Amino acid sequence: MKKASLLLLASISLLSCNNDKKNFDASGTFEAIETIISADANGTINAFNIEEGQLLENNQFIGYIDSTQLYLKKVQLEKQINALLSKKPNVAVQLASLNIQLSKANKEKNRISNLLKDGAATPKQLDDINADIEVLKKQMDAQKSSLSITSDGISKDANPLYVQVEQIQDQLNKCKIINKTKGTVLTKYAEVNEMTSQGKALYKIADMSTIILRAYISGNQLPNVKLNQKVTVSTDDGKGGFNTTEGTITWINEKAEFTPKTIQTKDERANLVYAIKVKVKNDGRFKIGMYGEVKF
Incomplete structure (x- = not known):
């Protein structure tokens, strides 16, 4: 009876040890490349058709x-240009009388030549x-x-106005709020009818089709990782199990840092760790800030 009790106690102890043993090599949280989009012009926002999560x-x-x-x-500049260009002389009209005189002189020359x-x-x-x-x-x-000379002078006077029109057109184009990067709106900073100014943040966006798990490893694990290495990434499935997917190591920090308080490492005694980034294709399961584990 005593021998059976000792055997049961040993089994429980062994099971406890196995449960305490971590089945991951590194852990961290998911992040994405976030871009803050700012206004390119000053004025009132007349339309702003986005929502967070869109x-x-x-x-x-x-x-x-x-x-x-x-x-x-x-419009004012364009009218100034038209008014200025209207002052350009009509060369054909200005030379019409001289052309008539020259034509008559040539006819007279032919007549005199025949008479001669x-x-x-x-x-x-x-x-x-002939003279x-x-x-x-x-x-x-x-x-x-x-x-x-007169016509060229007027054209040169109009050139700076053309440049001003182009500058105004560029400013008009910047009044249009056009999204320049595909992604999901994370935060909306402005609303319709609010005043904005050049450089003021309008919204934050991130491409969530791929997401990055920033994990931490100890110095002893460095020889086991390399760039472009395929690893297994696990996240809680909410049912007591794990969802797993494949990831790729895209970055390894060359400098050690102190272990973040929210991060567990395989060797919890390691005070200095190295950050790595694991790129993962996102099917919608992964969210920014979610906890994840990596197995090499």
Whole structure:
């Protein structure tokens, strides 16, 4: 009877030891790459169509900031440009009279040339008309040069206004709130009709399709891990068991740090540990801050 009692006691002790033995090599909590999206313009938020937990696509339009004054300023600049360009001279109209005179002079030259062949005109008459034609051509060249200088000057005066229009258009584009990274909205910092300013946070987003388990290992475990190593990640299934999935070690800290109070290590006596990151595909089970365990 005494021998049976001792055997039962030993079995219980052995079972207790086995239960106390940890079946994981490292543990930690899940995190994601979080991005805070800020406003690019100043003004009142007229529309902001997002909710926390909502999945946003890349380049999705989600709202806009009041841009009335910017739009009116753009219209004003465009009218200034039109008014300035309307002062550019019409070269064809300005040279029309000289072209008529040159055409008449050329006809007269042909007439005198024919008369000269018949002996009805003198060479001096032909020389005079040729001189008149050369004068008209020089007048036309001078007029063209003057008109070109005037036109180019007006165009150069308009160039800074064009740049201002582009600047205003860029500011108008920034009044549109467009999501630039696919992910889930974690926190919403602003609401419709609130004032915002450039650089002020609007919402925080994270891509939850993949999630990162930041775990900690002791120095003795370092030789057992390497980058791109496949590991098993376990989480509580809520029924007394575990859900397991495959993960990949993507980062190993080169510097040791003191063990965080909320983290257990395989060797709980280890004061200095090394952080690692394990990338895991998320099917929706994993949440930021959830506890997870790693088995090498």
